[in-house]
Amino acid sequence: MPLLEVEDLRVSFPTPDGVVHAVRGVGFVLDRGRTLGVVGESGSGKSVATQTIVGLTQGARVSGHARFEGVDLLTMTPEQLRAIRGVKIGMVFQDPLSSLHPYYRVGWQIVEMLRAHTDMKKDAAHRRAVELLGMVGIPQPKRRAEEYPHQFSGGMRQRVMIAMALALNPALLIADEPTTALDVTVQAQIIELMKKVQAEFGTAIIMITHDLGVIADMADDVMIMYAGRVMEQVDRRNAYYRPHHPYTVGLLESLPEASREDERLLSIPGQPPSLIDPPSGCAFHPRCRFVMPRCRVDEPPLQRVGGDSVHHSACWLPGDLLGVSAETDADRARAALEAGGGTPESAEMSRPAEPTGTVRTGQTLDMGAAEEDNP
Ligand code: SF4
Numbered sequence: 001m002p003l004l005e006v007e008d009l010r011v012s013f014p015t016p017d018g019v020v021h022a023v024r025g026v027g028f029v030l031d032r033g034r035t036l037g038v039v040g041e042s043g044s045g046k047s048v049a050t051q052t053i054v055g056l057t058q059g060a061r062v063s064g065h066a067r068f069e070g071v072d073l074l075t076m077t078p079e080q081l082r083a084i085r086g087v088k089i090g091m092v093f094q095d096p097l098s099s100l101h102p103y104y105r106v107g108w109q110i111v112e113m114l115r116a117h118t119d120m121k122k123d124a125a126h127r128r129a130v131e132l133l134g135m136v137g138i139p140q141p142k143r144r145a146e147e148y149p150h151q152f153s154g155g156m157r158q159r160v161m162i163a164m165a166l167a168l169n170p171a172l173l174i175a176d177e178p179t180t181a182l183d184v185t186v187q188a189q190i191i192e193l194m195k196k197v198q199a200e201f202g203t204a205i206i207m208i209t210h211d212l213g214v215i216a217d218m219a220d221d222v223m224i225m226y227a228g229r230v231m232e233q234v235d236r237r238n239a240y241y242r243p244h245h246p247y248t249v250g251l252l253e254s255l256p257e258a259s260r261e262d263e264r265l266l267s268i269p270g271q272p273p274s275l276i277d278p279p280s281g282c283a284f285h286p287r288c289r290f291v292m293p294r295c296r297v298d299e300p301p302l303q304r305v306g307g308d309s310v311h312h313s314a315c316w317l318p319g320d321l322l323g324v325s326a327e328t329d330a331d332r333a334r335a336a337l338e339a340g341g342g343t344p345e346s347a348e349m350s351r352p353a354e355p356t357g358t359v360r361t362g363q364t365l366d367m368g369a370a371e372e373d374n375p
Contacts, residue, residue, distance in 0.1 A: 001070055003171055003204050004030040004053075009064035009074075011045075011052045011228075018276040022048040022060075024228040032171065033198065035205040037219030037236070039212060039251065043272050045228035046208050050174050054089055055081035068172070087117050090165030090203075092158070094177035099161055100149040106160055107133070107145025113164055132163040136193055155186035162193060169201050176208045191217050212255055216240065221310070224248050227273050227283035230302055233312045242322040244305045244313035246332070247284050252324050282315070290317060290332050292341030 011023035023045040030036050038046045051057050053066040053073055066073045068089070073081065085091070093099055101109060110129035114120050120128065126145075133141035136159040149157055158178060165173055175194065179187040195218055198205060207219060215222055215236065222239040224232040224247060232245040243249050250268040270287035273279050279286055285295040294316055302312045305319035313319070316339075321332050336342035 002029045002067075003032045003069065004028075005065070005067045006049075006053065007065040007067075009049055009052065009066060010062070011048055011057060012061045013057075013059065014061070015276075019061075020275045021278060022228055022275055023052065024278070025064075026225070026228075026230055027064075028223055028230070028233065030172070030204050030206065032204050033202040034220045035198065035207055035218050037215035037222045038206060038208045038225060039210065039215055039222060040225035041210060041272050043227075043275065044225040045275075046225045047176050048228075049225075050176065050206055050208060054085050054091065054174065083117075086113065086165075086170075087168050088170050089172045089174065090168075090170035092161045092165050092173065092175045092178045094180050100157060102149055105146055105148055106152065110145075110160075110164055110167060114167055117168060128167070129163075132167055133160070136160070136163045136166075137189070138163075153186075155182050155189065158182060158186075158190055159193065162190070162197070166197055166201070166203070170203065172204045172206070173197075174206045174208070177210070178207075179214060180209070180211070187214070188217075194218065212240075212251060224251070227278050228275055229283060229314065230312075231284065231314050233302065233310070235310055238306070238308065238311055238322075241324070242306060242311075243324060244311070244317070244319065244322050245284075245315045246288050246290055246317070248313075249324055249329075250287075290336040290342060292316060292336050292339040294339065295341070 006029075007027045009023055009026045010021075013020045013022060026045070026049050028036060038050070040046045048057060048060075052060060052062055055073070055076070055078060062074060064074065068084070073084070076084070100106070107126065107129045110132060111122065111125040114125040114128055115122070130141045130145050133145055138144050138156060138159055144152070149160075152160065162178075173194070179190050182190065191214065194205060197203060205218070207214065209215060219236050221233070221235050223230055224239075224245065226247050232239075232243065232248045234243065239248065240252065243252060247268070253266045254268065268287055273283060273286065281297045282288070282295040282300050285291045288295065298316070300314045300316045302314045303319070305311050305313045306322050317332055318335055321328055321335065333342055
């Protein structure tokens with residue numbers, strides 16, 4: 001039995017402007033000891049989906065299933081969920097200052113959390129709090145336990161949050177942009193810490209981020225979200241080397257690479273859509289350079305691609321068009337043109353490549369081959 005099995009999760013919020021359809025049929029499976037990376041732009045529904053699972057989206061209309069150890073979290077009462085949060089499911093959020101109370105000492109806050117969920121005596125809870133602070137790499141933990149949150153740096157505060165989230169050895173840790181506000185050195189330390197904890201306790205992790213670099217460091221599987229839907233589900237290696245969905249390809253192309261000093265960063269044109277009135281058909285179609293007539297009408301289901309049982313993509317392009325090379329993009333463009341679609345940019349791609357050296361992000365033409373093709 002998987003640790004967490006989410007099926008057809010739908011979340012919407014009534015607002016004065018209309019109903020916001022924040023999550024529209026999300027499903028995934030997470031096993032013990034595995035890390036699922038959830039990636040997407042702001043407003044893609046990645047945080048709302050996970051917060052709903054643990055009952056933190058009050059006022060939302062929710063349907064679907066989220067079975068944790070076989071029991072549906074979405075049917076639990078607030079009291080039942082409170083008993084699970086912090087005990088079996090730990091959470092770490094982007095801004096630790098908003099989760100730590102500024103008025104109370106850090107050690108006291110951990111002690112209170114331990115005592116709220118266990119029958120630990122005060123002295124034992126204090127010893128455990130100091131032990132936890134030491135475990136997450138806070139120097140002189142006994143002394144630091146007596147200090148207030150404002151006396152900690154951003155990275156140290158995030159370590160405190162991880163210590164609190166892991167205090168009761170949860171089976172699942174939900175980390176929502178835990179490293180976004182930190183500099184890259186501290187970011188690397190926090191990721192190493194989470195990996196260490198996972199190896200030690202077999203914790204499953206859902207890592208929510210817009211940073212594909214973080215995913216490369218720690219995820220086993222990746223779920224790409226856009227406009228409240230899953231666009232692609234894939235293992236980490238294939239996410240980087242054999243993506244299928246044009247949105248995933250666009251995200252990869254927008255990654256800065258140190259070796260491309262002379263090139264401008266690429267971005268996905270356009271804006272994420274309104275979730276009050278999402279686009280018809282494929283939600284990504286207004287921004288997709290391979291858009292075909294069918295994409296504007298029919299919503300593509302999440303289906304197997306690349307002959308791989310774990311690789312799924314919600315896109316009407318042929319399932320064997322995988323990768324981030326100029327050649328694959330040209331094949332995608334040809335497929336789009338044959339189906340009566342494509343854009344001027346994609347039409348350009350479908351022509352044989354010109355021997356002009358570097359043509360696309362991270363892709364360098366094989367000059368010899370290009371010259372043979374274009375005598
Ligand atoms: Fe969506 Fe069509 Fe583009 Fe695929 S090709 S991402 S279905 S618009």
